[in-house]
Amino acid sequence: MTKSWPPGGPMPLPDYNELIASTKDHSWLSHNPYTDRNDPQQLSIAVRGEGCYIFDHEGKKYLDATGSSHCSAVGHGRQEIADAVSKQIHALEFSGSGLVPFINAPSAKLSQKLADLCPGSLNRVFYTLSGSEAVEAALKIARQYHAQTGNPKKYKVLYRNYAHHGYTWGAMSVSGDPAIRSKIFEPTVPMGVMVPEANPFRCLHCSKTCNLGCARSIEETIKYEDPDSIAAIIVEPISKMAVVPPPEYWEMVVSLCK
Ligand SMILES: Cc1ncc(COP(=O)(O)O)c(C=O)c1O
Incomplete structure (x- = not known):
């Protein structure tokens, strides 16, 4: 009722x-x-x-x-x-984890469950309160990983035109969505490098059939920027306007990261 x-x-x-x-x-x-x-x-x-x-x-x-x-x-x-x-x-x-290293049962159990559900080596969980904060954490983890594995000069993050990754400063700095990336917030954090979106509805690279030009242009950007300076690429698997690139796109992007 x-x-x-x-x-x-x-x-x-x-x-x-x-x-x-x-x-x-x-x-x-x-x-x-x-x-x-x-x-x-x-x-x-x-x-x-x-x-x-x-x-x-x-x-x-x-x-x-x-x-x-x-x-x-x-x-x-x-x-x-x-x-x-x-x-x-x-x-x-709430329990802070600063002075006494508290953990708690619900979050430990949830981490286990998420690790079981996630594919491959995705087996650790970092809890945040929002998507923007999650992106901030991911950006810092990428930098930390490279710093601690002998590549402190890797700091640039590739992001796609029109991508939406959040409203906080770091997340906004790797977002291409004009709705959140206003000129009034410039300069943004100096790490973001824009690459084209993968959008079959307004593709600047192919006319009728997909030639993966958008993915190839990521490779060009990496070469231009210097591969030794790139820390990460951030991409939405399904972007804001429900755009899903073809599977070959992801294969190419993943191979560029290796
Ligand atoms: C792909 C993506 N990343 C990050 C965010 C930011 O999340 P939040 O608004 O929870 O900070 C959003 C929000 O819509 C999003 O769509």
């Missing part, structure tokens, strides 16, 4: 206006090119989620087709997740 929300019907208008006014006064809303955050008409108050739907302050139902930017991929309002989170927070909400 569909629950009514907010209880007693839609949120009264004065509350809405107050919240909008206080949001405008006290919240720094994320910059986003798709909506005007200064226009109160474009702000909705999300109050409840159920499966793939979000309900706003007026009870209006939205199909959350992006899984709230991939963060709610298993759906909203999942009772078992709320129960598990609540149980853990009641037991212990």
Whole structure:
């Protein structure tokens, strides 16, 4: 049965206006090119989620087709997740690992499970709180790996045009998405080197049939930049607009990394 929300019907208008006014006064809303955050008409108050739907302050139902930017991929309002989170927070909400090297059972068990699910030698897990932070960690791990294996000059990171890797400074510096990489944030971290995206819908390399020109141009860039300066390439297997390159593309990119 569909629950009514907010209880007693839609949120009264004065509350809405107050919240909008206080949001405008006290919240720094994320910059986003798709909506005007200064226009109160474009702000909705999300109050409840159920499966793939979000309900706003007026009870209006939205199909959350992006899984709230991939963060709610298993759906909203999942009772078992709320129960598990609540149980853990009641037991212990946080433990720093600085002075005493604490580990905890849920994360150790999850690491084991993820290692079992992941292919090949992907068998270690580093937990972060967001995708951007995960990218920051990956960039640092790449640098650390090269520094500790005798290649401290390997610092450049290849990224693709239009790629979206996050809003933090390092992640933004290896993102080609104009929606997040604004000129006002330049200079970015000096490590990113852009290579072409692999997009069959607007390919600059082939006319009708794919000739893997985009992958070959990565090789050209590596030669131009000096292979001894390249630390990593960062790529989305399925990029933001659901673009999936052909399998041969990945074979070529992987062979370039070896
Ligand atoms: C491929 C990719 N990497 C990183 C991020 C950044 O994740 P977050 O917004 O959780 O920081 C996103 C966000 O959409 C993403 O799509």
